[in-house]
Amino acid sequence: MRLTALLLGLFATLASAQQPATDSPLPPPPLTSSPTSPDEPEWATPGNFRPATEPAPSAASPAEPTDGAPTASPAEPPPSPSARPDAPSRSPAASAPRRPASALEPTREPAVSEPSRALVPAKRPLRYSRLSADSGGPTLVLTEAVGGMVLGAMLGDSYDDPNGRSDNAYMGAMLGALSLGTASTLYQYFVPVKRNESLLAASAATLGFTAGVSAANGWDLDSRQRALLALTTSQVGVASVLLLTAGGNDVSDGDAGLVGTTAFYAFITTGLVEFIGSRQSGDSFRFTPLLIAPAAGMLLGGLLAIPLEIEPSSLRDVTLFPVGMGLAALLVGSRLDVSDVTVAKTVLGTVAGTFAITVLLSALAPDGPTQREPRTVNALQPVPVPVVMPAGRGNDAVAAGPGVFMRF
Numbered sequence: 001m002r003l004t005a006l007l008l009g010l011f012a013t014l015a016s017a018q019q020p021a022t023d024s025p026l027p028p029p030p031l032t033s034s035p036t037s038p039d040e041p042e043w044a045t046p047g048n049f050r051p052a053t054e055p056a057p058s059a060a061s062p063a064e065p066t067d068g069a070p071t072a073s074p075a076e077p078p079p080s081p082s083a084r085p086d087a088p089s090r091s092p093a094a095s096a097p098r099r100p101a102s103a104l105e106p107t108r109e110p111a112v113s114e115p116s117r118a119l120v121p122a123k124r125p126l127r128y129s130r131l132s133a134d135s136g137g138p139t140l141v142l143t144e145a146v147g148g149m150v151l152g153a154m155l156g157d158s159y160d161d162p163n164g165r166s167d168n169a170y171m172g173a174m175l176g177a178l179s180l181g182t183a184s185t186l187y188q189y190f191v192p193v194k195r196n197e198s199l200l201a202a203s204a205a206t207l208g209f210t211a212g213v214s215a216a217n218g219w220d221l222d223s224r225q226r227a228l229l230a231l232t233t234s235q236v237g238v239a240s241v242l243l244l245t246a247g248g249n250d251v252s253d254g255d256a257g258l259v260g261t262t263a264f265y266a267f268i269t270t271g272l273v274e275f276i277g278s279r280q281s282g283d284s285f286r287f288t289p290l291l292i293a294p295a296a297g298m299l300l301g302g303l304l305a306i307p308l309e310i311e312p313s314s315l316r317d318v319t320l321f322p323v324g325m326g327l328a329a330l331l332v333g334s335r336l337d338v339s340d341v342t343v344a345k346t347v348l349g350t351v352a353g354t355f356a357i358t359v360l361l362s363a364l365a366p367d368g369p370t371q372r373e374p375r376t377v378n379a380l381q382p383v384p385v386p387v388v389m390p391a392g393r394g395n396d397a398v399a400a401g402p403g404v405f406m407r408f
Helices: 002-018 137-157 168-190 195-218 223-245 253-281 288-304 312-335 340-364
Strands: 381-391 397-407
Touching (some): 137 168, 195 223, 195 253, 195 288, 223 288, 253 288, 253 312, 312 397
């Protein structure tokens, strides 16, 4: 037994001699203690401890020692017993544990590079169809193709020889439709043509054609000069409309209605004036001013549309009421035993007076709603109206009286 105790003591002495000497680790500091008592050692309080009454220092600034007291550095963990004695010792900076990221430090997100412009597909403008940039393109192409066919036939017919070749009209019609149709197709493919713009261009082409033919007949021009003048006036009308309305938004309904209204009233007024003048002078009726007047009225309406902006409802009232009253005056005058000149003057005065009254009422009408109570949709509403109808045994007289119009 004594020999065994001696051997165990020898082995313990050898093991303690081979193990390197290290400082004893400091015990963990208390979490709630404060070095308020002089008897308490410095190692019992961590270096970053602050009382509850003092504000915590910012995370970015390092803790500074207070009162010149040295702060205790964190204790190094003891080496593992199984570590070899001849292993090189680590530096404190390398062996120190990594501090967790402070909650006050903002986290940096990885920068996302913007996609290159070369990879972003360019946005193409929306088109009406594969062959048209906007909705008015087909109308323009149809107008120019038909106009080119008619004008080309007129121009080709002027080259026919009564005793020789007589197919120039067909050749001219095909070439005219192909040339004007191709030009209009290319234009509306690259330049957007709106709906109202195309309608105005078609109206300008038609009125320019009639004005050119009428002027050529009035000036006693030959067939070739008539065709060339009609071609020039029609294409000038189309080009002027497309040039003035190119780009931007479509022509408003009010402006388009104003142009149409002025052209219509120019035709009606000129016809009545020419009829009155021919009957009073005994000459034949002249169609040249009558066919040129709509083109002049359209030009006047286009000029008025620049400073004016009229609602479509006002144009409807200005057109329907005067025309309705003029037709009523014509019907009554045709049933009475009066001269045609008197009837024409009466119709002209009725249309002009109703037009002036309608324009005045439209200008003085308030912008807000004028009806106090809404109408009942399904109610029966009698409306008193004047009634004018033919009377007599042979319907050679006129009877007038009150009537009732039932509105459901």
